Amino acid sequence: MGPSVRTTCPYCGVGCGVMAKPDGMGGAAIAGDPDHPANFGRLCSKGSALGETLGLEKRLLHPMRLGRNGSYARITWEDALDTIAQSLQRIAHLHGPDALAFYLSGQLLTEDYYVANKLMKGFLGTANVDTNSRLCMASSVAGHRRAFGADTVPGNYQDLDEADLIVLTGSNAAWCHPVLFQRMVKNRKERGAKIIVIDPRRTASADEADLFLQIAPGMDSVLFSALLVAIAERGHIDEAYVTAHTKGLSEALASARLLAPDLATAARQCGLSEKDLNQFIDLWLANEKTVTAWSQGVNQSAQGTDKVEAIINCHLATGRMGRPGLGPLSLTGQPNAMGGREVGGLANMLAAHLQFSSSDIDLVQRFWRAPRMAQKEGLKAVPMFDAIARGDIRALWVMATNPAVSMPRADHVRQAMGQLDLFVVSEVMRSNDTLNSGAHLLLPAAAWGEKDGTVTNSERRISRQRAFLDAPGETRPDWWIVCEVAKRMGFAESFSFASPDEIFAEHAALSGFENDGQRDFDLSGYVASAHNYREMHPFQWPFRKDEKPQERLFANGHFFTADHKATFHALEAPVLKDAPDDAFPLLLNTGRVRDQWHTMTRTGLSPRLSHHLQEPFAALNPADARDYRVTHGGFVRLTSRYGTAVLRADVSDAQRPGEIFAPIHWSAETSSDGRVGALVQPATDCFSGQPELKATAVKIEPVKFQREGFILSRRKITMTEGFWLTHVTLDHAQGIRLATDMTSNQVIAQLDAQCGACEKSEFHDEALGQHRVAYVLNGRLDACLFLSASGKTIEWNGVRELFGKDELSKTDRLILLSGQTGSGLSDTGPVVCACFGVPAPSIDQLIKSGAAKTAEQIGTLLKAGTNCGSCLPELRRMIRQQT
Numbered sequence: 061m062g063p064s065v066r067t068t069c070p071y072c073g074v075g076c077g078v079m080a081k082p083d084g085m086g087g088a089a090i091a092g093d094p095d096h097p098a099n100f101g102r103l104c105s106k107g108s109a110l111g112e113t114l115g116l117e118k119r120l121l122h123p124m125r126l127g128r129n130g131s132y133a134r135i136t137w138e139d140a141l142d143t144i145a146q147s148l149q150r151i152a153h154l155h156g157p158d159a160l161a162f163y164l165s166g167q168l169l170t171e172d173y174y175v176a177n178k179l180m181k182g183f184l185g186t187a188n189v190d191t192n193s194r195l196c197m198a199s200s201v202a203g204h205r206r207a208f209g210a211d212t213v214p215g216n217y218q219d220l221d222e223a224d225l226i227v228l229t230g231s232n233a234a235w236c237h238p239v240l241f242q243r244m245v246k247n248r249k250e251r252g253a254k255i256i257v258i259d260p261r262r263t264a265s266a267d268e269a270d271l272f273l274q275i276a277p278g279m280d281s282v283l284f285s286a287l288l289v290a291i292a293e294r295g296h297i298d299e300a301y302v303t304a305h306t307k308g309l310s311e312a313l314a315s316a317r318l319l320a321p322d323l324a325t326a327a328r329q330c331g332l333s334e335k336d337l338n339q340f341i342d343l344w345l346a347n348e349k350t351v352t353a354w355s356q357g358v359n360q361s362a363q364g365t366d367k368v369e370a371i372i373n374c375h376l377a378t379g380r381m382g383r384p385g386l387g388p389l390s391l392t393g394q395p396n397a398m399g400g401r402e403v404g405g406l407a408n409m410l411a412a413h414l415q416f417s418s419s420d421i422d423l424v425q426r427f428w429r430a431p432r433m434a435q436k437e438g439l440k441a442v443p444m445f446d447a448i449a450r451g452d453i454r455a456l457w458v459m460a461t462n463p464a465v466s467m468p469r470a471d472h473v474r475q476a477m478g479q480l481d482l483f484v485v486s487e488v489m490r491s492n493d494t495l496n497s498g499a500h501l502l503l504p505a506a507a508w509g510e511k512d513g514t515v516t517n518s519e520r521r522i523s524r525q526r527a528f529l530d531a532p533g534e535t536r537p538d539w540w541i542v543c544e545v546a547k548r549m550g551f552a553e554s555f556s557f558a559s560p561d562e563i564f565a566e567h568a569a570l571s572g573f574e575n576d577g578q579r580d581f582d583l584s585g586y587v588a589s590a591h592n593y594r595e596m597h598p599f600q601w602p603f604r605k606d607e608k609p610q611e612r613l614f615a616n617g618h619f620f621t622a623d624h625k626a627t628f629h630a631l632e633a634p635v636l637k638d639a640p641d642d643a644f645p646l647l648l649n650t651g652r653v654r655d656q657w658h659t660m661t662r663t664g665l666s667p668r669l670s671h672h673l674q675e676p677f678a679a680l681n682p683a684d685a686r687d688y689r690v691t692h693g694g695f696v697r698l699t700s701r702y703g704t705a706v707l708r709a710d711v712s713d714a715q716r717p718g719e720i721f722a723p724i725h726w727s728a729e730t731s732s733d734g735r736v737g738a739l740v741q742p743a744t745d746c747f748s749g750q751p752e753l754k755a756t757a758v759k760i761e762p763v764k765f766q767r768e769g770f771i772l773s774r775r776k777i778t779m780t781e782g783f784w785l786t787h788v789t790l791d792h793a794q795g796i797r798l799a800t801d802m803t804s805n806q807v808i809a810q811l812d813a814q815c816g817a818c819e820k821s822e823f824h825d826e827a828l829g830q831h832r833v834a835y836v837l838n839g840r841l842d843a844c845l846f847l848s849a850s851g852k853t854i855e856w857n858g859v860r861e862l863f864g865k866d867e868l869s870k871t872d873r874l875i876l877l878s879g880q881t882g883s884g885l886s887d888t889g890p891v892v893c894a895c896f897g898v899p900a901p902s903i904d905q906l907i908k909s910g911a912a913k914t915a916e917q918i919g920t921l922l923k924a925g926t927n928c929g930s931c932l933p934e935l936r937r938m939i940r941q942q943t
């Protein structure tokens with residue numbers, strides 16, 4: 061065991077500190093960092109399972125080139141870098157610099173992001189650099205810039221500890237920002253803070269709320285307009301604050317009155333009862349210390365910027381800004397969503413929060429001594445991929461994101477990428493849907509744990525990610541790859557960084573260059589201090605010269621607009637861009653589940669994280685299930701104007717009638733038909749360019765398969781066309797959950813062909829449509845197939861355990877093939893607590909028996925919920941449902 065290394069979690073924007081203790085064999089023991097101010101030692105299920113994602117089996121370890129025969133061959137770094145440099149030069153020469161584009165990611169480190177942005181905007185002469193943050197934070201950026209004059213998050217996490225009211229809108233923080241959510245729940249428990257959750261679906265976060273507003277999709281700006289009107293009418297405007305520090309209230313109020321002329325109208329539009337709307341308003345008015353926090357239900361909307369401004373308007377009107385325990389708080393998604401914004405990763409920003417004004421362009425140009433400074437904003441993600449489809453953009457370099465899955469209209473994006481003259485992907489994985497879309501060059505990037513740099517979390521806190529493992533194979537940090545290409549294009553002088561330390565120093569220097577307190581993003585205090593990048597402790601920006609890092613902004617009412625006043629904004633009436641109609645009568649909402657991260661390239665490697673929800677699903681209301689003849693546990697085909705997916709139906713009253721929810725995590729890599737991005741419509745917000753990913757009109761139809769079942773196997777099994785399937789990572793085996801219209805013999809033949817060396821035993825019950833085949837090699841279970849007639853989902857937990865054994869006993873074999881249940885093969889049911897593998901039936905039984913009445917008691921008896929706490933909301937719901 062090596063010493064523990066302090067680093068930061070590579071998943072969500074909470075930015076938890078992690079202690080990683082390498083085991084000397086390529087793995088590491090993972091624990092929360094007790095001294096990190098974001099988490100004080102806690103980690104959620106995803107953070108706790110990081111150790112299970114460090115394996116090298118699926119990594120991209122060498123540069124590769126796509127050959128004429130359609131397969132990849134290993135090439136040298138020299139060859140790869142020369143090819144990219146020459147191709148970029150040639151394409152820019154032939155078609156102009158706007159034919160080039162980078163598509164980056166909030167999962168890059170600040171240093172990676174900084175050099176990519178510098179190369180494109182300063183040296184190649186185009187601002188066609190955009191990032192998956194366009195799909196994520198762009199509306200918050202636009203809202204902040206319009207209201208505050210800069211992309212500033214005013215508050216911090218401590219405000220959530222000190223607030224008396226926490227409003228979460230468009231955020232399922234219980235699953236997506238779990239450690240921060242536990243802090244909110246702690247405040248509720250210990251200080252009696254109230255929590256309000258606003259979401260069209262009843263989420264795990266809603267389960268913990270004092271008030272849950274099941275809002276109609278897209279209507280947040282109506283809700284907050286009703287609040288603004290009430291603030292005015294009930295005498296809650298902070299006149300002194302508004303006069304001294306803001307402008308535009310009367311226009312904003314006039315527009316709010318149009319959107320919410322009276323409570324009854326507003327409530328009806330929001331799909332809420334007047335009573336609930338009133339209670340929301342009463343609570344908001346009664347509690348000065350209110351934090352309103354939001355995430356993608358607000359941002360991912362064609363009116364996302366308006367939604368952000370609707371919230372900020374209410375905080376400005378009441379002067380609830382810049383003080384402890386209150387304020388608007390954008391919960392950022394990715395670990396470095398904020399860092400990307402700081403370096404200008406977005407096509408409409410320059411580095412260091414500078415903009416595309418001529419003076420800002422000039423400032424950056426002088427600082428970089430840039431030969432070809434971009435003079436105008438570049439293309440944002442959705443138009444960028446359209447320009448690729450049209451052939452206007454000829455060269456694309458994708459780093460640390462998987463747009464073939466995560467972009468709206470993902471099929472169109474996948475096809476567009478296949479037509480590029482130069483398509484480069486920097487990846488940590490050997491295979492994903494993006495690089496499988498015809499990438500010409502694959503560049504092996506060093507992964508979390510192997511590279512060094514910084515990330516900024518939702519509260520503006522910069523933390524170090526530190527390497528604790530050697531970079532495997534020929535992998536290199538992303539910043540190194542970009543700089544090597546830049547050097548080969550003749551820019552050696554400006555890209556000769558020896559380490560991320562030097563890049564961060566330049567980035568920090570730029571933030572302070574001709575700043576004089578005029579710009580929010582300022583690290584000159586870091587530059588001036590005897591800083592030590594190696595030992596850097598997490599700190600918040602702005603960190604101005606001769607000052608301490610600032611915990612909050614705007615306490616003095618001083619904003620970053622020209623006249624230093626914050627601006628209220630009038631709002632448009634919200635309209636869904638792809639509203640349901642006769643042809644596509646339902647609305648598809650998309651988002652996340654607790655234990656998976658985006659396209660699953662990393663969390664998908666962890667057996668522990670695979671148990672919670674194993675298959676791509678569509679949640680729908682019982683009324684819709686009845687109308688469209690869908691059964692719970694059956695299959696449905698969703699079709700939009702853009703694409704289609706087949707998903708397992710989850711009938712649940714958590715959904716409003718007319719609305720479907722589907723998770724975004726499954727890709728062509730992990731499922732046959734679960735890539736939901738293919739359905740999603742591409743309309744964007746006019747200020748932010750962020751697509752409306754949460755509202756697409758779809759139709760639904762039930763799909764019936766003749767049979768369904770699963771394969772568990774130690775060896776890699778591939779199936780032909782003709783299956784609905786999902787791949788699941790398990791402890792000792794790979795799992796495939798499947799459904800098909802093939803005969804059982806056809807299915808078995810496919811396995812026979814792949815398990816030739818094994819001893820085969822089978823059990824068939826034609827009457828029940830049950831088929832079980834086991835393949836045993838040297839006494840050990842090697843693979844097995846279970847099939848049953850359609851509509852009979854079979855759980856695999858019992859069989860899965862047999863793969864943990866080195867030798868099958870006679871009884872094991874009998875059990876495996878006898879078709880009996882209740883004999884060790886009985887299902888343990890879905891797992892609720894990922895950390896200790898505690899299944900739902902055990903918890904249910906405990907509650908039923910009366911032995912446990914609280915989540916804490918369940919913890920004492922079964923350990924569930926006692927490690928990361930991510931399942932606590934589910935435990936509490938199970939108790940409520942049974943008592």
Ligand SMILES: Nc1nc2c(c(=O)[nH]1)N[C@H]1C(S)=C(S)[C@@H](COP(=O)(O)OP(=O)(O)OC[C@H]3O[C@@H](n4cnc5c(=O)[nH]c(N)nc54)[C@H](O)[C@@H]3O)O[C@H]1N2
Binds near residue numbers: 229263356
């Ligand atoms: N487990 C897990 N955690 C993650 C991630 C992950 O992949 N997995 N990803 C990270 C990233 S990058 C991000 S951006 C965050 C996202 O974090 P969240 O935004 O919390 O997650 P989502 O599930 O995308 O969407 C949140 C909620 O918005 C609701 N919603 C949809 N439409 C509306 C609307 O019109 N109004 C309102 N008020 N709500 C609406 C949805 O029903 C959903 O419950 O999560 C981060 N954390």
Ligand SMILES: Nc1nc2c(c(=O)[nH]1)N[C@H]1C(S)=C(S)[C@@H](COP(=O)(O)OP(=O)(O)OC[C@H]3O[C@@H](n4cnc5c(=O)[nH]c(N)nc54)[C@H](O)[C@@H]3O)O[C@H]1N2
Binds near residue numbers: 394462487492754
């Ligand atoms: N319909 C719908 N679509 C959505 C959303 C939604 O809610 N609904 N949410 C949107 C949001 S908020 C986001 S943030 C995006 C996320 O979507 P993506 O960014 O596309 O998803 P990830 O799976 O995180 O992709 C990251 C990729 O980078 C690779 N990678 C990991 N570490 C490194 C590294 O250090 N270097 C390099 N070079 N590669 C690395 C991973 O293997 C993976 O392939 O999805 C967006 N799309």
Ligand code: SF4
Binds near residue numbers: 070073075103105236
């Ligand atoms: S809340 Fe979980 S995923 Fe987010 S940073 Fe913390 S440990 Fe990582």
Ligand SMILES: [Mo]
Binds near residue numbers: 195196197393394
């Ligand atoms: Mo995100």
